[in-house]
Amino acid sequence: xxxxxxxxxxxxxxxxxxxxxxxxxxxxxxxxxxxxxxxxxxxxxxxxxxxxxxxxxxxxxxxxxxxxxxxxxxxxxxxxxxxxxxxxxxxxxxxxxxxxxxxxxxxxxxxxxxxxxxxxxxxxxxxxxxxxxxxxxxxxxxxxxxxxxxxxxxxxxxxxxxxxxxxxxxxxxxxxxxxxxxxxxxxxxxxxxxxxxxxxxxxxxxxxxxxxxxxxxxxxxxxxxxxxxxxxxxxxxxxxxxxxxxxxxxxxxxxxxxxxxxxxxxxxxxxxxxxxxxxxxxxxxxxxxxxxxxxxxxxxxxxxxxxxxxxxxxxxxxxxxxxxxxxxxxxxxxxxxxxxxxxxxxxxxxxxxxxxxxxxxxxxxxxxxxxxxxxxxxxxxxxxxxxxxxxxxxxxxxxxxxxxxxxxxxxxxxxxxxxxxxxxxxxxxxxxxxxxxxxxxxxxxxxxxxxxxxxxxxxxxxxxxxxxxxxxxxxxxxxxxxxxxxxxxxxxxxxxxxxxxxxxxxxxxxxxxxxxxxxxxxxxxxxxxxxxxxxxxxxxxxxxxxxxxxxxxxxxxxxxxxxxxxxxxxxxxxxxxxxxxxxx
Numbered sequence: 001x002x003x004x005x006x007x008x009x010x011x012x013x014x015x016x017x018x019x020x021x022x023x024x025x026x027x028x029x030x031x032x033x034x035x036x037x038x039x040x041x042x043x044x045x046x047x048x049x050x051x052x053x054x055x056x057x058x059x060x061x062x063x064x065x066x067x068x069x070x071x072x073x074x075x076x077x078x079x080x081x082x083x084x085x086x087x088x089x090x091x092x093x094x095x096x097x098x099x100x101x102x103x104x105x106x107x108x109x110x111x112x113x114x115x116x117x118x119x120x121x122x123x124x125x126x127x128x129x130x131x132x133x134x135x136x137x138x139x140x141x142x143x144x145x146x147x148x149x150x151x152x153x154x155x156x157x158x159x160x161x162x163x164x165x166x167x168x169x170x171x172x173x174x175x176x177x178x179x180x181x182x183x184x185x186x187x188x189x190x191x192x193x194x195x196x197x198x199x200x201x202x203x204x205x206x207x208x209x210x211x212x213x214x215x216x217x218x219x220x221x222x223x224x225x226x227x228x229x230x231x232x233x234x235x236x237x238x239x240x241x242x243x244x245x246x247x248x249x250x251x252x253x254x255x256x257x258x259x260x261x262x263x264x265x266x267x268x269x270x271x272x273x274x275x276x277x278x279x280x281x282x283x284x285x286x287x288x289x290x291x292x293x294x295x296x297x298x299x300x301x302x303x304x305x306x307x308x309x310x311x312x313x314x315x316x317x318x319x320x321x322x323x324x325x326x327x328x329x330x331x332x333x334x335x336x337x338x339x340x341x342x343x344x345x346x347x348x349x350x351x352x353x354x355x356x357x358x359x360x361x362x363x364x365x366x367x368x369x370x371x372x373x374x375x376x377x378x379x380x381x382x383x384x385x386x387x388x389x390x391x392x393x394x395x396x397x398x399x400x401x402x403x404x405x406x407x408x409x410x411x412x413x414x415x416x417x418x419x420x421x422x423x424x425x426x427x428x429x430x431x432x433x434x435x436x437x438x439x440x441x442x443x444x445x446x447x448x449x450x451x452x453x454x455x456x457x458x459x460x461x462x463x464x465x466x467x468x469x470x471x472x473x474x475x476x477x478x479x480x481x482x483x484x485x486x487x488x489x490x491x492x493x494x495x496x497x498x499x500x501x502x503x504x505x506x507x508x509x510x511x512x513x514x515x516x517x518x519x520x521x522x523x524x525x526x527x528x529x530x531x532x533x534x535x536x537x538x539x540x541x542x543x544x545x546x547x548x549x550x551x552x553x554x555x556x557x558x559x560x561x562x563x564x565x566x567x568x569x570x571x572x573x574x575x576x577x578x579x580x581x582x583x584x
Contacts, residue, residue, distance in 0.1 A: 033296025233284030242283025268533015358414030411438030
């Protein structure tokens with residue numbers, strides 16, 4: 001090969017690499033996701049007036065002074081300590097544009113008998129709901145007041161003995177814990193009254209559709225596809241997504257954990273395998289584009305300062321158990337049950353061990369799994385997530401496990417982030433916090449596992465015997481959207497760290513994330529699951545089910561995951577680092 005020809009090849013590759021930045025799906029997912037993340041930070045953090053922050057910081061400083069004084073006075077967290085902690089809460093700054101964006105990302109609400117209730121609630125209906133919820137709220141408030149009086153009496157008795165009587169201290173601590181549980185129930189009951197508000201999302205849904213169609217459509221054009229074909233197809237996919245959200249919002253479905261995502265896949269498969277997915281919808285079945293954009297948005301929720309707050313025990317539960325389970329499940333699939341497809345094996349293993357569908361998407365991209373294999377992995381995951389969301393909290397309560405241990409077990413084993421929070425809430429405030437934080441720590445491994453899978457596939461699975469290892473192939477296989485996921489995490493973590501935990505909790509977590517990035521992530525994920533269902537053919541899936549091996553792999557791997565996570569959580573939280581557990 002002449003020198004000039006070699007130079008031309010290098011130039012062509014360089015030009016191709018640069019053009020990838022605006023012609024490839026992964027990069028467009030990064031640009032769209034990060035653009036929205038930066039907009040969320042601007043509206044909820046950068047545009048917040050200085051005096052608003054100053055007042056919040058002053059309130060936080062006074063509360064911390066009270067907490068320090070109470071901590072020095074008693075050997076347990078007093079009533080005043082908890083009250084001061086609650087007073088530190090900072091409300092998100094309500095910029096008008098931020099409120100409007102959140103309003104236009106509204107999704108169907110809860111309903112029982114009439115589906116229209118999910119879209120419209122009149123002022124009269126809202127008032128009736130509030131009135132219906134008031135008796136329960138008043139009853140819960142009365143129970144809280146009684147629990148508070150009992151806690152104050154027990155705390156006064158302990159203080160009268162100058163906190164030197166261990167029995168009185170223990171009794172006071174228990175009564176304060178009872179009051180905290182009653183307070184949480186009263187808050188939930190009060191929130192039901194407060195949430196009974198009039199709303200109408202029928203005018204906002206077309207606006208959201210148009211905004212998403214244009215944003216994704218711009219990427220579609222740069223990727224060389226037809227905008228109008230995508231736009232027309234997106235009408236059907238969006239309507240179908242709203243239908244899946246409607247079904248997932250039904251109260252009985254919510255109770256049994258049958259999520260919106262599960263409905264999206266089930267209904268999509270039902271249509272695809274009966275009447276067939278209409279041809280005009282197929283250009284909008286951009287499964288990976290939607291989910292990759294959602295995963296970049298998910299990165300905003302991975303705050304490193306929150307991860308550090310739970311300490312080394314959480315890191316061990318998430319970062320030691322997860323790779324052990326991932327590798328063991330893959331080996332079990334290959335050596336014991338002899339899964340014929342290695343790509344399906346690793347996709348299910350990553351889905352089950354890391355963090356559900358998000359990890360499955362990254363793993364599938366890294367090993368180049370077929371879309372049918374990804375759909376099968378996600379379907380199995382959603383089924384068992386719904387079961388575990390209900391069963392695991394019941395098992396924890398039956399065994400009488402402590403809240404922190406139960407939360408760690410849930411966070412390390414249930415796949416979906418939303419299901420983890422819901423299951424943790426069944427056990428209590430501490431369990432929900434621990435479960436959500438450990439799942440957050442586990443989510444960090446999305447990028448790590450994708451990179452390791454890409455390396456393994458290039459160096460072992462797809463390598464031709466005797467051929468040199470092409471490490472550039474690792475880069476080609478590595479899902480680039482993970483870089484956007486990591487960038488969003490770093491940016492949000494830096495801002496969160498600069499603000500401090502309390503101010504960040506209000507402006508970043510409750511504001512930028514819950515107010516903007518998280519709702520949009522939910523829409524992106526549901527669009528992706530709807531597209532997966534509509535693009536999946538049962539006949540193409542059938543041969544993967546031979547001998548029930550995918551289900552056997554998931555059940556055996558999850559059983560190992562449950563046992564190892566529980567053991568690691570007990571050892572780390574209660575034997576090695578009990579002082580960290582005591583601070584939670």
